Amino acid sequence: MAETPALSVRDLVVREGERVLLSLPALDLAPGTTLGIRGPSGAGKSTLLFALAGLDARATGQVLWGGLDLLALRGGGRAAFRARRMGIVFQDFLLFDELDALGNASVSTLYRTRGDRAPLKARAGALLERLGVPDGRRAVPTLSGGERQRVAVARALAHGPDILLADEPTANLHREAAEALAGDLLAAAAGPGKVLVAVSHDEALLARMDRVIALKDGTLADA
Amino acid sequence: MRDLWDGLPAGVQDVAVLALLLLPLLVTGLVVTRGFAPWPLARAILWRFRWPVLIFALLIAVAVGTGIGLIAQERALRQGTAAAADPFDLVIGAPGSEITLLLAAVFLQPSDVSLLDGAAYEAIAQARGVAFAAPLAFGDSVDGAPVVGTTAEFVTHLSGGALAEGRIWAEHGEAVVGAGLGLPLGAGIEPAHGTGPSAESDAHAGEHFTVTGRLPPTGTPWDRAVLVPVETVWEVHGLAAGHAPERAEQVGPPFDAAYFPGTPAVVVRPESLAAAYALRSQFNGEPGTMAFFPGAVLSQFYGIMGDVRAAMSLMALVSQGLVAVSVLLGLFILSRLTRRQMALLRALGAPARFVLAVVWCHGTALLAAGTVLGVALGWGAAAVLSRIIGARTEILLHTSLGWTEVHLAAAFLSLASLAALLPAAAALRAPVIEGLRA
Numbered sequence: 001m002a003e004t005p006a007l008s009v010r011d012l013v014v015r016e017g018e019r020v021l022l023s024l025p026a027l028d029l030a031p032g033t034t035l036g037i038r039g040p041s042g043a044g045k046s047t048l049l050f051a052l053a054g055l056d057a058r059a060t061g062q063v064l065w066g067g068l069d070l071l072a073l074r075g076g077g078r079a080a081f082r083a084r085r086m087g088i089v090f091q092d093f094l095l096f097d098e099l100d101a102l103g104n105a106s107v108s109t110l111y112r113t114r115g116d117r118a119p120l121k122a123r124a125g126a127l128l129e130r131l132g133v134p135d136g137r138r139a140v141p142t143l144s145g146g147e148r149q150r151v152a153v154a155r156a157l158a159h160g161p162d163i164l165l166a167d168e169p170t171a172n173l174h175r176e177a178a179e180a181l182a183g184d185l186l187a188a189a190a191g192p193g194k195v196l197v198a199v200s201h202d203e204a205l206l207a208r209m210d211r212v213i214a215l216k217d218g219t220l221a222d223a
Numbered sequence: 224m225r226d227l228w229d230g231l232p233a234g235v236q237d238v239a240v241l242a243l244l245l246l247p248l249l250v251t252g253l254v255v256t257r258g259f260a261p262w263p264l265a266r267a268i269l270w271r272f273r274w275p276v277l278i279f280a281l282l283i284a285v286a287v288g289t290g291i292g293l294i295a296q297e298r299a300l301r302q303g304t305a306a307a308a309d310p311f312d313l314v315i316g317a318p319g320s321e322i323t324l325l326l327a328a329v330f331l332q333p334s335d336v337s338l339l340d341g342a343a344y345e346a347i348a349q350a351r352g353v354a355f356a357a358p359l360a361f362g363d364s365v366d367g368a369p370v371v372g373t374t375a376e377f378v379t380h381l382s383g384g385a386l387a388e389g390r391i392w393a394e395h396g397e398a399v400v401g402a403g404l405g406l407p408l409g410a411g412i413e414p415a416h417g418t419g420p421s422a423e424s425d426a427h428a429g430e431h432f433t434v435t436g437r438l439p440p441t442g443t444p445w446d447r448a449v450l451v452p453v454e455t456v457w458e459v460h461g462l463a464a465g466h467a468p469e470r471a472e473q474v475g476p477p478f479d480a481a482y483f484p485g486t487p488a489v490v491v492r493p494e495s496l497a498a499a500y501a502l503r504s505q506f507n508g509e510p511g512t513m514a515f516f517p518g519a520v521l522s523q524f525y526g527i528m529g530d531v532r533a534a535m536s537l538m539a540l541v542s543q544g545l546v547a548v549s550v551l552l553g554l555f556i557l558s559r560l561t562r563r564q565m566a567l568l569r570a571l572g573a574p575a576r577f578v579l580a581v582v583w584c585h586g587t588a589l590l591a592a593g594t595v596l597g598v599a600l601g602w603g604a605a606a607v608l609s610r611i612i613g614a615r616t617e618i619l620l621h622t623s624l625g626w627t628e629v630h631l632a633a634a635f636l637s638l639a640s641l642a643a644l645l646p647a648a649a650a651l652r653a654p655v656i657e658g659l660r661a
Contacts, residue, residue, distance in 0.1 A: 075575065
């Protein structure tokens, strides 16, 4: 019996009015695989990532994660899926400037059940320490770009997701920091059944991915 | 049910009304935040946008404070004037305006009123059910303080039975001063003719009063009055002293009608409540007199004031409504400021109700802060106004927070907190991707 793909995309289209921003007839990803997405600016990489996360209301078609069609779910169902199974690292970090580093890494404790809060916070603290931001009380504006990115990664990993989506995770980082972060992301996605999908211009990161696809004008191009 | 409610003590009813008014707020808060911990984020957002938040809170405070201050001030004025009129059971004067005579006799405001003659006074003093009938005579002043001629019985009544110091006059030319005047016992004072800036200081040259006693504080304009035997006022004006020449040195009643120069008002202490009504009826039925209960006239006055208050309350309500709309717009603007944060929460998978809770909590916290500040502001403004009015009229005004104000503030907060759900709901409808790129 064939293994159910971790990710199966069918006829995924994102339109803005008459304009087609993304058109992806089919894409399958086996469990335990890492996928890199490359392409020039405006090719539809972030649009694809947002559609895979169920964040783009304009997306039509199917995005099946382990057989569950995310696009068939309503807003609440999609949010619950992301909260439970996905970790997302956004471009430009997207941290809460109002909270400290630990507050950001453990932000999901605010909307989780009381019993989940303490272990999740402890895990977020441990992740921050492992990623090189040991003082969780530091305010976001005092963090360097690399530190902010590591806080964003800690936030994405704190709840132990099996799907990790990352949008330009190593952008704005110097080489050494970029390599360290790439290593952390790949290590986080190394568990059985886990998936990492990363949009990147970073050839060093893409070279470490199991598979790389290229997008151009919203469609697949030769990788 | 109605009987049960009516049977409850007033305090319990007030607390129950407060709980009922706050119920929508509490229920909304419970439903929206149950199971979540939105406050750390809501608090952090409030702190981050503290300046616009402060401006909105002050705007709310001014709106709430206007309503609260209006009600508190009106009540203080009503209670203060009622307390001032309390010692005046029944006032009888010549037919005319009751309000004018009330202002003259009770609040010592300079007024032109017709005089009662000796026969009228005698009829009043000898009427059945009269414990005492004290004529009042006005027109002079000492350094701006009104001089009032009256009887020792009335001074005793006004002081509650005992002076603060000294004694009541024993002869013509002696005076008892109000508690608010700094004149020491034994001080000599010279009256001026008239009151206010037009008083003629040398019109009564040679006349001289000696302070023999001081009234205890009454919280009324009488605290700044100089009380002398009514005979003294008449004598100072070159009139007969109320007694036949062979009893010219007598102080106090009975007066001789033939030598009674006239009085603008007679304060009557009835022997009983029934006697009070009988006397009012009797002297309202006679052609030369008019009798009224100052308390009843004040009630009529409050009735008119009540209409004004209703109009002002309506205006305050309209202004509060306008401010509520502004606040609602403000909350929408604030929610626009935080749309990136809300989009991020939604992208991370936070439940819609949690996002709603964060926006609602920071909006409601702002509203609550503004409301509490408004109550303090309203109370403070009313207290300052009471001091100013008290200084000008000598009427002691106690400003306090009543249940009406608390209920008004609670109703405002409760309704506004429901309105705060609108920007919260709007935050949920905004596209996530646009929010993330904001």
